[in-house]
Amino acid sequence: MTELCRLGSETAGDDCDIRLTEVHHTKKKDAPSGTARSLCRILGLNPEDETVVQSLRMGTVYGEHTVYFAMEDEVVEVRHTALSKKIFAIGALEAGKNLLND
Numbered sequence: 001m002t003e004l005c006r007l008g009s010e011t012a013g014d015d016c017d018i019r020l021t022e023v024h025h026t027k028k029k030d031a032p033s034g035t036a037r038s039l040c041r042i043l044g045l046n047p048e049d050e051t052v053v054q055s056l057r058m059g060t061v062y063g064e065h066t067v068y069f070a071m072e073d074e075v076v077e078v079r080h081t082a083l084s085k086k087i088f089a090i091g092a093l094e095a096g097k098n099l100l101n102d
């Protein structure tokens with residue numbers, strides 16, 4: 001998702017409104033999430049700006065992040081939905097491997 005967002009940000013142009021929504025379970029404390037903050041860095045957005053980033057906490061949603069590239073007469077969306085916690089463990093293991101290889 002990060003690479004797609006980076007590409008979208010680089011090619012969207014100045015007439016594009018970039019916005020982000022993120023959804024997590026009701027027990028998640030931070031808003032916006034760390035993932036949302038990372039995406040904001042890539043997109044050049046301020047994660048504290050509520051007109052740019054919307055955070056929802058509901059139910060047992062593991063995690064969903066959507067980036068919108070809104071232009072005249074069209075909107076392109078990049079969305080990632082976590083369906084279980086398993087992908088977070090896999091991501092942590094991959095990050096650890098990358099640290100060891102650097």
